[in-house]
Amino acid sequence: MNSAANPYGLTMHEQRDALYAELHSRPFHVIPSPARISYLAVMIDVSRKQADFEHFCELYAYFDQIPPSHDSVCLEADFGDVRIRRETHLEFVSYTVINQGQPFLVDTFANTGVSRLPKEWLVRLGGTVVSAFHVAIEDATQQPEPDLAEVKSYFEGMRLVGSQPQAGAAQVWTTFRIHSDGFGRILVYNREMSNSQLGRMVQRLIEVESYRLIALLGLPLARHYNQNLAQMDQKLAELTNQLSDARHDLDEQEVLSKIIDMAAWVESARACTTFRFSATAAYHDLVLKRLAELREDEVSGHLTITEFMTRRLTPAVRTCKATGEHLENLSRRIDRVSEMMRTRVEMSIQSQNQHLLASMDRRSKIQLAMQHTVEGLSVAAISYYSVGLIKYLIEAAYENGAPIDKSLAVGLSVPLVIGGVWWATRRIHKRFMQLAKEQQDIGEEHH
Structure with a gap:
């Protein structure tokens, strides 16, 4: 209703008439x-x-x-x-x-x-x-x-x-x-x-x-799922015991498969029963309110409608409620067991990673020892070829009249060449180690 439809010029909410009508709809x-x-x-x-x-x-x-x-x-x-x-x-x-x-x-x-x-x-x-x-x-x-x-x-x-x-x-x-x-x-x-x-x-x-x-439509569902809930409880208890028993090896893939199957069954049951059980509770509340509004007096020798309902209907509704709560509780327990299983798998992966890192560390040490050996051989090889080149230079100079002793010059060049090659190799090695440390520091800062 807009402002033109009332004498006060007020703008009414568009749902106002519908809200008024709702109270008189039944x-x-x-x-x-x-x-x-x-x-x-x-x-x-x-x-x-x-x-x-x-x-x-x-x-x-x-x-x-x-x-x-x-x-x-x-x-x-x-x-x-x-x-x-x-x-x-x-x-x-x-x-x-x-x-x-x-x-x-x-x-x-x-x-x-x-x-x-x-x-x-x-x-x-x-x-x-x-x-x-x-x-x-x-x-x-x-x-x-x-x-x-x-x-x-x-x-x-x-x-x-x-x-x-x-x-x-x-x-x-x-x-x-x-x-x-x-x-x-x-x-x-x-x-x-x-x-x-x-x-x-x-x-x-x-x-x-x-x-x-x-309201009683939920009772057959409750009875149907109650037949399997006890078995699901037993299976979950057995899986929990397997997880808590550290003395035996555990087939983690098999356990995960069982947990997934149980979780799928419980979620399927909840999807089939949640609406029905909620409706059962709602209709039961309406029945109790209507019974209270009747204000019954007893007829001698006969159950009243309220007595009959509370004796027969209320236990059925409680069965539906208990089944729904049982499903919810089972779902939470499966979640906790799944979390335990995930934690166990993560710990197993961390242990495997530690063994892998330890193995890589041992291989690195072996490679480092081999590298030092190779470096020593490299120094000797480079020095040998360098001395050979220097020898050619000394002989060329001697044949062209240089006043030198060939044997003495070659002999003196050997320690000098070896020392120079060793010093150059260590400088290169040190430079690479410094670069590796800088990369490691940068990685730690990012983390």
Whole structure:
């Protein structure tokens, strides 16, 4: 909203309207008594959500109404005595179908919300259904509540879980099991709640039932990886013992290969479970909050919904949490073993380098001794050839009348030539040693 759209001339944030709308995107239901409700939670890929929206729009044609032009996080269609709400979530799409118009039969769950939907539309519903149940709402102010045996017959004789939410304003029965029609069942007797209060309570019951199932999706993953985690712990312990035992030679390549294989398995497991385990924890928190909002009173002889959930759901969630922590801990331990292995390899390389340097030093000393020997031989050889040249010069001078003694001159030239050659050789050697030292000093300064 810009400054021209408000009387104060203020420039509004471009997301302001969307932020306001977000708080009202999923309003509570308003449900009369009696009513029949069906709920479906369909796991669907993000790429198929547009196709699911188009499939939902087909219901508008079935009920002779105009479909919406675009998708939204929450779409509610009122088809007279049938109301349908479609909500898109991160992993799934939910459908809540409220049937409030047809006469209800003696069998409480014979007429449901999905009874009003075309069967061919349900068959073509995309994705996989993870949560499906019926909610039957009866008005306890107009007819007495049935006895426990009759209530149990509505649930095909299964063991009941029941409570009195909102300080006894309603009576709720369920089994948290799948019945013969493939759906779960929840029975609500409204004693003194308004349509808005009833809608809020029923929505909390729906969320408890759907979120607890989605939270449990992480349990099969946890059980699958728990079968291998104990073996991985044992293998890692054995590798650690091998590294700590200095009495035995170690095949470093083999150990590194095992560590790499273990690290790859753990990272693959973490990639497959991190999102699922995080979702499990998030949905579990939502279930606990919705249970607290129900404010249940106990029905004598029966578990409340909260007691049932904390007894069954919480251990499953803790298993997922423990498995995730086990994977994280195993990953850290593998990192530490890898660091130990790298340190061992580096020490081995340093030891090899030291042996190599010592060997090179010995060879250098031998080469130096050989060099000194060669230098002595070189001095003798150069001196010999130099004296021979000088002898030719002395003989040439003597034959041309120079007053010299040839033998004495040649004899005197021998020590002089040897001394000169030796002095020149040492000067050259000293110069090269000085150049080598200067290069070494320059290298040390760079380091």
